[in-house]
Amino acid sequence: MSESATSGAGMTVAAAFAGMRSAAPVSFKASCPDCRERFELAAAALRLAIGATSRATFYSFTCPECGAAVRKPAGERIVELLTGGGVRTLRLHSTL
Numbered sequence: 001m002s003e004s005a006t007s008g009a010g011m012t013v014a015a016a017f018a019g020m021r022s023a024a025p026v027s028f029k030a031s032c033p034d035c036r037e038r039f040e041l042a043a044a045a046l047r048l049a050i051g052a053t054s055r056a057t058f059y060s061f062t063c064p065e066c067g068a069a070v071r072k073p074a075g076e077r078i079v080e081l082l083t084g085g086g087v088r089t090l091r092l093h094s095t096l
């Protein structure tokens with residue numbers, strides 16, 4: 001009995017996780033360097049700009065607290081996270 005209970009719990013967690021990923025809008029934790037407020041932003045509130053190099057790759061958003069335009073460097077993992085979450089991506093370099 002304990003065995004089936006364990007696998008049942010695992011299924012539930014996996015199903016809940018999959019459901020969250022497809023149904024609920026993804027939100028990203030961010031903080032504002034201006035007012036130091038921390039908040040969560042929906043994918044639609046973020047923009048990702050991918051440059052020719054990782055140093056030219058960054059994401060930007062407008063602080064919901066003070067309205068500052070925030071721009072932060074985006075590493076590989078952040079790029080993956082944002083694009084996977086449906087953030088609008090702008091490619092600054094052309095790949096011919």
Ligand SMILES: [Zn+2]
Nearest residue numbers: 032035063066
């Ligand atoms: Zn702010």
